[in-house]
Structure formats: C-alpha cells, structure tokens
Amino acid sequence: MKPPAPAAPSPNGQAGLVAGLYGLLAALWIALSDRLAALVAGDTAQLTLIQNYKGWAFVAITCTLLFFLVRRSLSRLQGSYRALAESEALYESLVQVMPQCLYRMDRESRITFANRALERHLGKPREAILGHSPREVYPADLAAKYRQDDLRVLQGETLNLIEEMVSLDSEQRKRYIEIVKTPTYAPDGSINGIQGIFWDITARKSAEEQIEYLAHHDPLTDLPNRVLLRDRFLQAQGQAARSANRVAILFLDLDHFKLVNDTLGHPIGDRLLQAVAERLRRGVRETDTISRQGGDEFVIVLPELADPESAGSIAGKLMEQMHEPVRVNGHRLNVTFSLGIALYPDDGEDFDTLMKKADTAMYSAKEAGRNTLRFFTAAMNVEAAARLKLQNRLQRALEKEELVLYYQPQFDLASGRILGAEALLRWRDPERGLVPPGEFIPVAEDTGLIGPIGEWVIGEACRELRRWHEAGATDLTMAVNLSPVQFRRSRLVEIAARALQENRLPAECLEFELTESLLIREDAAILETLTALKGLGVKLSIDDFGTGYSSLAYLKRFNVDKLKIDQSFIRELCSNPDDEAIVSAVITMARQLRLRTVAEGVENAEQATMLRRFDCDEVQGFLFGRPMPAADFQALLGHR
Numbered sequence: 001m002k003p004p005a006p007a008a009p010s011p012n013g014q015a016g017l018v019a020g021l022y023g024l025l026a027a028l029w030i031a032l033s034d035r036l037a038a039l040v041a042g043d044t045a046q047l048t049l050i051q052n053y054k055g056w057a058f059v060a061i062t063c064t065l066l067f068f069l070v071r072r073s074l075s076r077l078q079g080s081y082r083a084l085a086e087s088e089a090l091y092e093s094l095v096q097v098m099p100q101c102l103y104r105m106d107r108e109s110r111i112t113f114a115n116r117a118l119e120r121h122l123g124k125p126r127e128a129i130l131g132h133s134p135r136e137v138y139p140a141d142l143a144a145k146y147r148q149d150d151l152r153v154l155q156g157e158t159l160n161l162i163e164e165m166v167s168l169d170s171e172q173r174k175r176y177i178e179i180v181k182t183p184t185y186a187p188d189g190s191i192n193g194i195q196g197i198f199w200d201i202t203a204r205k206s207a208e209e210q211i212e213y214l215a216h217h218d219p220l221t222d223l224p225n226r227v228l229l230r231d232r233f234l235q236a237q238g239q240a241a242r243s244a245n246r247v248a249i250l251f252l253d254l255d256h257f258k259l260v261n262d263t264l265g266h267p268i269g270d271r272l273l274q275a276v277a278e279r280l281r282r283g284v285r286e287t288d289t290i291s292r293q294g295g296d297e298f299v300i301v302l303p304e305l306a307d308p309e310s311a312g313s314i315a316g317k318l319m320e321q322m323h324e325p326v327r328v329n330g331h332r333l334n335v336t337f338s339l340g341i342a343l344y345p346d347d348g349e350d351f352d353t354l355m356k357k358a359d360t361a362m363y364s365a366k367e368a369g370r371n372t373l374r375f376f377t378a379a380m381n382v383e384a385a386a387r388l389k390l391q392n393r394l395q396r397a398l399e400k401e402e403l404v405l406y407y408q409p410q411f412d413l414a415s416g417r418i419l420g421a422e423a424l425l426r427w428r429d430p431e432r433g434l435v436p437p438g439e440f441i442p443v444a445e446d447t448g449l450i451g452p453i454g455e456w457v458i459g460e461a462c463r464e465l466r467r468w469h470e471a472g473a474t475d476l477t478m479a480v481n482l483s484p485v486q487f488r489r490s491r492l493v494e495i496a497a498r499a500l501q502e503n504r505l506p507a508e509c510l511e512f513e514l515t516e517s518l519l520i521r522e523d524a525a526i527l528e529t530l531t532a533l534k535g536l537g538v539k540l541s542i543d544d545f546g547t548g549y550s551s552l553a554y555l556k557r558f559n560v561d562k563l564k565i566d567q568s569f570i571r572e573l574c575s576n577p578d579d580e581a582i583v584s585a586v587i588t589m590a591r592q593l594r595l596r597t598v599a600e601g602v603e604n605a606e607q608a609t610m611l612r613r614f615d616c617d618e619v620q621g622f623l624f625g626r627p628m629p630a631a632d633f634q635a636l637l638g639h640r
C-alpha cells in the first residue's frame with residue numbers, strides 16, 4: 001500500500017502570508033501616515049518633524065516584524081531538523097540492531113540498502129552488497145525465483161508477499177526464511193523499487209520436520225510407525241485395485257521376547273529389537289514397508305503381489321534370515337518369530353480389518369508352537385474371541401478366589417517315604433470346570449498377571465505346608481514352579497521371605513523349580529536374585545532337565561540342589577535304549593556333582609524299578625499319586 005504523504009505547511013502559503021501582511025502594512029502606512037501626522041501635529045514645524053521621522057519609524061516597525069517572523073520560521077525549521085535527525089537516528093539504530101534482514105532494491109533488483117543482519121547473513125560488508133543484485137549472490141535458480149517474485153511486487157500484483165523460501169547463508173548452507181516484500185514509491189506515487197524483510201526459520205522448520213518424522217516413525221528402530229504404515233497400505237491398495245494384484249500384511253511377533261526383557265533387561269531387549277529391524281530391512285524390497293508397532297511387534301506391507309503364495313515365500317525367507325543368532329552385548333540370542341498373514345482383497349478391504357486378521361493369524365501361529373507362520377482363516381476369528389475372553393476372565397479369577405493349588409506327592413525311591421509335594425496351579429472356572437495351568441499360564445505371562453498369581457501361589461503353598469507341619473509332618477517340603485517372567489517383575493526374594501516368616505517355616509523346606517531357559521541367560525539380575533534366594537536358605541531345582549540347553553555350566557554357577565529329569569525321558573525308559581542311556585547318565589552326573597535327582601512322570605512299576613537300579617533319589621508320578629486337592633493330600637498324610 002502506498003504510504004500517506006506527511007502533513008507539512010506549504011512554503012507558498014507561508015511566504016504569501018508574510019508578503020501579504022507586509023503589503024497591507026505598507027499600503028496602510030502610505031494611505032494613512034500623512035493624515036495621521038497632520039492630525040497629531042500642532043503646527044507646521046511639528047508636522048515637518050513627524051514626516052522626517054515617519055519613514056524611519058516604518059523601517060523600524062517592518063524590521064521588527066520581519067525579525068520575529070523570520071525567527072519564528074527558522075526556529076520551526078530547526079525543530080523539524082532536530083526531530084528529523086532524532087527519528088533518523090532511531091530508525092537507523094532499530095534497522096541496524098534488528099535481527100531480521102532488511103534491504104531495498106531498485107527496479108532492476110540492485111540492492112540500494114542493506115542492514116547489518118543482511119551483511120551477517122550473506123557474510124559480506126555493505127559495500128560488497130550495495131549496487132549488486134541477487135543474481136550475483138545466489139545460484140541461478142534461486143536468483144531467478146527471487147526475480148520472479150520481485151517482478152510481481154513491481155507490477156503491484158501482490159503487494160505483500162509472505163512465503164517460505166530457501167536462502168543460502170555466508171557458508172552457502174541452505175536456510176529456510178520467511179519473507180515480506182513490498183513495493184517502494186517515488187514522490188509521484190510510482191513504484192520505484194522493492195523493500196524486503198526476511199528472517200531465518202531454519203530452526204523452526206527443522207523442529208517441524210523432526211515432529212513430522214516422529215509422528216511417522218518409531219524412535220527406537222527408525223522404522224515407519226502405524227500412521228505411516230497405514231498411508232503406505234492405502235497407496236499399495238490403490239495400485240493393487242488398478243492392477244488386480246494383492247497386498248499382503250505380515251504381522252510378526254518375536255517369540256519369548258518378554259523373557260529377554262525380563263531376564264536380560266530392557267537395554268538388551270532394545271538392542272535386540274534394533275538388530276531384528278535391521279535384518280528385516282535386509283530381507284524385503286525397497287517398495288515394501290516394514291514398521292514397528294511397539295513392543296516386539298513388526299508389521300510389513302508387501303504391495304503388488306501376484307498371488308498369496310508370494311506372501312508365504314517372502315515370509316518364509318524372513319524367518320530363515322533369523323536362523324543365525326543375534327549378538328547383543330556378548331549374548332548370542334536365538335530369535336524366532338510367529339507370523340500371521342492377511343491379504344487384500346481376499347481377507348478384507350480396509351487397513352484396520354486386515355491388521356486385526358493378520359494379528360489373529362499371528363496368534364494362531366504362536367499357539368501352533370511359535371516359530372511358524374499362518375495365513376488368516378475364518379476359524380481363527382472364533383479362537384481370537386475365545387482368547388480375549390480368557391484374558392478378561394483370568395484377570396478376575398484371582399480376585400474371585402477361583403485359583404486353587406493341587407499337590408502331587410514326591411517320594412524317596414529307596415524307602416518309599418513321602419518327602420513332600422509339588423504345588424500345581426489350577427483354575428476352578430465356573431464356566432469350564434477345572435482348567436489346567438498349561439491353558440492359562442502363558443496368558444498370565446503375556447499379560448503380566450503372572451506377578452500377582454505367582455505371589456499368591458508362593459503364599460498359599462507356604463500356608464498349606466504350615467498346616468502339614470502343624471499336623472506333625474514337619475519334615476515335608478514344598479516345591480513351587482516359578483515362571484522366568486516372575487524374576488524381573490516381582491520382588492521374588494521379598495515375597496518368599498515374607499511367606500516363610502508369616503508361616504514360621506524353615507527356608508530349606510521351600511523349593512523353587514526353575515526352567516533351564518532361565519538359567520542359560522547370563523544375567524546379573526538373575527544371578528543376584530538366585531543368590532539372594534539361596535541366601536535365604538530355600539532350595540533350587542531344575543525342572544524338565546534335559547529338554548532345554550546342553551550347557552551345563554550353569555549347574556555350578558547357580559548352586560542348584562536338584563535335577564528333575566523330564567517325564568519325556570521316563571515315558572519310554574524301559575523300551576527306548578536312548579532314554580535309558582540319558583537317564584542313567586544324568587543320574588550319574590548329578591551324583592558326581594552332589595545334586596539330588598527326581599524322576600517325574602513315573603507311571604508304572606517297571607519305570608520305578610529301573611530308576612531304583614540307576615540310584616535315582618526321588619520319584620513323582622501317577623504311579624505314586626496324582627496331583628490332588630489339599631484335603632486329599634492331608635488325608636494321604638494321615639495314612640502314612
């Protein structure tokens with residue numbers, strides 16, 4: 001917008017006023033002075049005298065008048081000069097200290113004014129800027145863009161121009177600026193140039209870009225997140241709809257990742273996720289999108305697939321890629337995952353439906369034993385609904401006191417004396433009756449419910465053992481199963497110590513059954529917990545011995561007391577020479593290491609006879625007694 005002209009007194013008007021006043025005074029003097037002199041003079045001599053002096057009087061009066069008028073004008077002018085100088089100084093100081101870059105240009109885009117901020121921005125002194133045009137400062141494409149904008153301003157098409165542009169600073173780095181350009185006007189109102197003010201918004205721009213990136217990526221793995229994945233799926237869906245191809249959604253969940261997190265700690269878990277992300281990246285095409293959904297879940301969108309089999313073979317390759325263990329901080333971790341596949345348009349049209357179905361298929365792969373893949377089928381929906389229901393109901397089972405412990409007796413093989421029992425969890429579900437632990441413990445581990453459930457099991461097993469001791473069976477022991485997940489989540493040592501103290505039980509009559517998978521992890525926290533448990537005086541045994549890992553080093557490191565030979569070796573002990581050899585070897589080795597042995601799953605007398613021949617210390621199995629409710633176990637004790 002053209003600026004309004006400042007309101008100043010007109011010089012012609014001022015001069016005309018002075019001349020008019022003077023003319024009026026002179027005319028009045030000429031017309032009236034002689035008459036006035038004749039009127040006031042008493043005689044001719046007096047009149048002559050007055051006439052002699054009246055000319056001088058006129059000069060004196062007009063000089064005085066001129067003096068005051070000129071002085072008034074000059075002091076006004078001086079005031080204006082002073083005000084102008086002050087405003088000029090103010091303007092100059094503001095313009096020079098302002099952080100924004102300010103410049104003026106003529107119609108040919110030659111810079112006629114530049115403030116210090118612009119000098120700093122360009123890294124050049126004012127002399128090197130003035131008289132030059134952006135063409136000499138910026139690369140051709142940038143200068144051309146600036147000139148285009150300038151022409152619009154010069155034509156008055158766009159008077160104010162605010163836009164984000166790219167500029168180059170003194171080190172030729174790309175900077176983002178926001179700029180306002182307005183025309184400048186000559187006194188006759190014509191546009192004679194451009195003035196521009198711009199400021200650096202690079203920091204804001206990169207913060208915006210960072211926010212934008214974070215909104216679409218997973219910070220741990222740098223992979224796209226669900227938001228970006230949805231976008232990519234929509235693009236792939238559009239292409240597939242045109243080409244009559246398919247899009248596959250692969251839902252991957254690492255097997256036993258919780259265990260890694262819970263036993264080796266979150267930093268190792270994070271590194272593992274990063275390593276897995278890297279391997280997945282290597283296993284897919286540029287056009288495929290891998291994303292992390294959070295936790296240990298990854299989702300891959302495969303666009304433009306000709307047939308469902310292609311999705312299966314890509315998924316198979318990804319699984320093969322995991323065969324090589326992942327090395328993290330000196331740990332060699334075997335990584336497998338369960339993978340579910342849903343296809344567009346076969347299994348659904350929209351992203352959310354397909355994600356849900358791929359997730360359901362992944363769960364089905366987990367249930368099928370993990371480290372496998374499943375395509376979605378309609379029957380899986382029914383299973384998924386059942387699993388969700390189980391999760392919700394298990395949450396309430398503990399509060400509603402629906403969990404119970406059964407006790408399976410353990411015997412000294414040589415004497416047949418009852419030594420104690422293993423506490424085995426059951427869920428007395430009002431809908432389904434007695435539910436075995438295998439059906440709900442994995443769900444409890446997945447949801448974190450194993451913490452409170454495990455705490456209740458330890459407390460209840462100790463209360464029951466107290467009852468037996470009070471009934472006189474003070475030599476009996478109680479074995480309790482521990483889930484590896486309980487090791488990091490709950491305060492295991494504190495819980496065990498409290499249960500023993502509240503029930504006034506000696507620590508050595510409580511035994512924790514641990515899995516081999518827990519012990520092979522070289523984790524300081526696990527070692528610390530096990531050492532503290534041993535410090536309390538409780539016993540440790542290794543459950544399902546022989547089915548897990550072949551490293552026996554942990555037997556020494558964790559100071560265990562007992563090996564429980566897995567029932568899979570006992571089942572065919574009398575008919576399979578391999579099982580016979582394994583059981584015999586384990587018992588011999590345990591004896592050398594001064595560890596006790598328990599054979600579990602003993603179902604017939606032949607097995608018991610052979611175990612006796614091998615000098616096995618203890619037995620547990622249906623031959624001697626099934627897991628039973630507390631009342632039945634107490635009755636059993638009454639008959640000893």
Ligand SMILES: Nc1nc2c(ncn2[C@@H]2O[C@H](COP(=O)(O)O[C@H]3[C@@H](O)[C@H](n4cnc5c(=O)[nH]c(N)nc54)O[C@@H]3COP(=O)(O)O)[C@@H](O)[C@H]2O)c(=O)[nH]1
Nearest residue numbers: 424425436437438457481482483543600601602603621622
């Ligand atoms: N973290 C926790 N895990 C628990 C708890 N309670 C049980 N469990 C785990 O569930 C597994 C299965 O237990 P269950 O279904 O009770 O089976 C036990 C016995 O019933 C069964 N058994 C015993 N003798 C025989 C036999 O002669 N034949 C035969 N076919 N089965 C038999 O073996 C299971 C006991 O095994 P183990 O623990 O290895 O001694 C169970 O293995 C636990 O892992 C719990 O409170 N917390």
